[in-house]
Amino acid sequence: MAAHHSVIAIDGPAASGKSSVARRVAAELRFAYVNSGSLYRAIAWLANDRAVKPDDSQAVAKLLSQTSFRFDLRNNASAISIDGVDPEPHLRSEAVNNVVSKISALNVVREFLLGPLRQYAEQANLIMEGRDIGSAVFPDTPYKFYIDASPEVRARRRAAEGQQDNLSSRDRLDASRTIAPLKIAPDAEVVDTSDLSLDQVVALVLRRLEEKGLRRGPDERA
Ligand code: CDP
Ligand code: CDP
Numbered sequence: 630m631a632a633h634h635s636v637i638a639i640d641g642p643a644a645s646g647k648s649s650v651a652r653r654v655a656a657e658l659r660f661a662y663v664n665s666g667s668l669y670r671a672i673a674w675l676a677n678d679r680a681v682k683p684d685d686s687q688a689v690a691k692l693l694s695q696t697s698f699r700f701d702l703r704n705n706a707s708a709i710s711i712d713g714v715d716p717e718p719h720l721r722s723e724a725v726n727n728v729v730s731k732i733s734a735l736n737v738v739r740e741f742l743l744g745p746l747r748q749y750a751e752q753a754n755l756i757m758e759g760r761d762i763g764s765a766v767f768p769d770t771p772y773k774f775y776i777d778a779s780p781e782v783r784a785r786r787r788a789a790e791g792q793q794d795n796l797s798s799r800d801r802l803d804a805s806r807t808i809a810p811l812k813i814a815p816d817a818e819v820v821d822t823s824d825l826s827l828d829q830v831v832a833l834v835l836r837r838l839e840e841k842g843l844r845r846g847p848d849e850r851a
Contacts, residue, residue, distance in 0.1 A: 635660070635843060637756040638763035641776035642803070642811060643796045644783040646822050646830060647758040650776060653831045655705070655756045658838070658845050663707040663749050665759035665766070666729075668700065668742050670720040671709045673729040683731035690737040700745040702752055723793040730802035733760075739808050760803050763814035772843060773817035774834060782823045 637660065639651050648664055655662035673683065675696060681688045699710040709716060719725065732738055746766050749755055757766070763773035778786070780797060787794050803811040813819060818837055822830050 634750050634752075634754040635772065636750050636754075636767045636770040637772040637774070637838065637843070638767050638770055638814075638817070639756060639758040639774050639776055640760055640763050640811065640814070640817065641758075641774075642783065642800045643794065644787040645776045645778045646786070646827065647776050649827055650830050650834060651756045651758040653827070654834050654838075657831070657835060658754070658756070658843070659705075659847065661702050661705045661707075661749070661753040661755040663702075663746070663755055663757040665742075665746055665757055665762060667707060667709060667717075667720055668745065669733045669738070670725050670729050671711060671716045672738055672742075673725045673732045674716045674719045674722075675711055676732055677724050677728060683728040684735075686735050686737055689732065689735055693737065693741050698745075700749075702749065705753070707749065721792065726792075726794045726799070730799045734802060734806040734808070736808055760811040761809035763817045764812055765809040768814070771816075771841060772838060773814050774837075775813045775817040775819045776830070777819060777821050778823045 637651075637654065639647050641647050651664070652662050654660070672689075672693070676683055676689060676692060679692055681692050683689070697712050701708045701710070743766065746757070749757065750767065759766070763770065763775070783796055787796060800811070820830060820833060825833070
């Protein structure tokens with residue numbers, strides 16, 4: 630696999646704190662930050678927008694072939710464009726939350742996104758978060774974390790953000806699908822964050838990366 634740069638993989642269930650931790654660690658190390666869930670969410674948004682059913686594999690395949698996608702790094706973070714439109718403002722809507730796990734279970738969708746996800750590592754050192762980053766997208770990276778928290782704590786965290794999100798149903802679908810399900814890669818470090826603050830989790834991840842000998846990105850301020 631042609632990953633020319635260092636990749637830190639962060640996986641875990643919904644609302645465990647992956648995005649918050651990954652963003653902070655990326656800034657600290659001067660790595661790019663890629664939220665792989667945004668790519669799956671973007672396809673879910675597109676399917677909703679074009680009235681395509683999220684479990685109709687053939688219709689989704691046709692939609693993907695008829696649409697133009699751009700997956701870029703902008704300001705050191707992943708940015709998406711679909712037929713020239715930035716879907717970002719819609720990605721965390723309840724409508725997307727409700728269908729994203731169905732669409733992510735489709736073989737055609739996972740195959741479609743694997744290439745773009747791996748290509749990010751040809752552009753920059755990066756931290757990528759999702760469900761299958763350590764197990765399927767970058768199985769060879771030595772830097773893998775599985776960020777977890779109890780279902781109660783995760784539900785509280787999402788509710789505190791004011792979001793309607795059926796976490797348990799998404800987790801069930803994500804962990805039970807046949808292709809690249811949510812699971813702990815055998816060589817991932819599991820961090821149970823139920824009783825930890827965000828600062829503590831970030832410090833723990835940074836310490837482990839340092840112990841593993843990970844080098845920071847270039848300091849552009851120098
Ligand atoms: O990306 P993921 O869905 O795993 O989680 P997130 O979007 O980062 O949301 C987690 C929420 O819990 C954020 O509001 C964080 O500030 C908060 N939180 C956390 O991420 N980690 C902790 N140890 C404590 C709180
Ligand atoms: O922030 P949160 O953890 O709630 O979700 P996300 O990371 O934005 O991912 C949204 C959905 O995309 C997940 O529930 C999965 O169905 C799917 N996903 C996936 O299948 N594989 C990934 N690597 C990332 C996300």
